[in-house]
Amino acid sequence: MxxxxxxxxxxxxxxxxxxxxxxxxxxxxxxxxKPYASYYPKQKTKVLVVGTFHFSYPGLDYTKTNEDDKIDVLKEPKRSEVEELVAYIKRFNPTKVTIEAKEDWGMDKKFEEYKSGKHRDVRNESYQLGMRIANDLKLDKIYSVDATTFSSDLEKKYPKMMKELTEGYDFQSDDPFAQMTQKSFDESTKFPSKVKILDYIKYMNTEEGHRHNYGSYLVGDFKLEDNRGADFLSIWWYNRNLRMFRKIQQIDHTKEDRILVIVGNGHASVLRHLFEYSPEYDFIEFSSL
Missing domain, CATH: 1.20.5 (Single alpha-helices involved in coiled-coils or other helix-helix interfaces)
Incomplete structure (x- = not known):
């Protein structure tokens, strides 16, 4: 002893x-x-990434929402909750607004129409958040930053190879961790009807929330044999977000600018990682506004 x-x-x-x-x-x-930060400017372009669920329920994601759990952002009380969310995001005082839309979506035309009073009854978050905030702050332009993927480029040239690569990548894995993750996603589809929208968006955009979402891609189909899962993820989902990040980099901006990025929450988790680790930007926590 x-x-x-x-x-x-x-x-x-x-x-x-x-x-x-x-x-x-x-x-x-x-x-x-010396601290690594000392090699870079103290003042950097600030970026706020807002990951959200899709207000209009387009049904394009693997996880679907039951009809009974869907909300209508045009009707009370959710209409007022969207206004509360908008007021909260505007605290960031963005000088540039970007949304998850392809370049051929016709953003410039749609935004001009919105400013003239049209599209106010469109449920999509690009309108309810992006256009509303940009219009309220008298911004002249909104930027479309969604991107196609390298996997879709390859599929056009090498369809046979891509078919073999993606065989079994169907989100149906029996990996226990994938099933745990899917359970959390299924339960999350009920949250917008049970809690205030602002509270749910805050919940999703915590560091833990983004880490959880990011991690969901590293289980399940990611573990397909012969590195197929890892290879496909890198040229599909990760590549799409890298291209979106690159589009934001290409927006003309200065260190005084404050860029608002409104995207589906699956994108937000990867974009958070990219903006946090880039020496060019100052990532702003959503909860800090």
Whole structure:
């Protein structure tokens, strides 16, 4: 017993001494080992990524919402809840607004029509959030930043190869972690009808929420044999988000700009990762507004 206590004490002292020495080394060499952030400008373009569910329920995602759980953002009380969400996002005071839309969607024309009073009854979040916020803040333009994928490019040239690569990538995996994740997604489709929209959007856009969503792509079909799952994910979903990130990079902006990115929450988790790790941008937490 006495030996054990002495051993524990010596380990503790050794650990404590090591920490002190490590601190001394850091202090002595801090002029050489500069913080990585010191290599970049202190002021950077601020970016707020707002991941959301799709207000109009287009049914394009694997996880579907039952009719009884769908909400109508044009009717009370959800109409007022959308207004509350809009007011909250406007605290960011964006100078540029981007949405999840393809370039051929005709954004410029639709936004001009919106400013003239049209499309106010369209449930899509691109209208209810993106256009409304840009219009309220007197912005001249909204940017479409959705992108096609490298996998779709390859499918046109090499359909046989792509068919073999994607065989079994159907979100039907028996991986226990994939099933746990799917259970959480199924339950989440009920949340908009049970809680305030702002609370749900805050919940989705936490660091934990984004980590959960990001992680869902690293289980299930990702584990297909011969690296097929990893290969397909990289040229499909991850590539799409990289291309979206690149489109945002290409928007003419300065370090004084504040870019609002409104996308489906699956995109938000990857975009968060990209903006947080890019030396060009200052990622703003949604909960900090």
């Amino acid at each position: 006495k030996y054990s206590l002495l051993l524990l004490a010596s380990i503790s002292v050794g650990f404590f001494t090591t920490k002190i020495n490590a601190q001394k080394i850091s202090k002595e060499n801090e002029g050489i080992l």
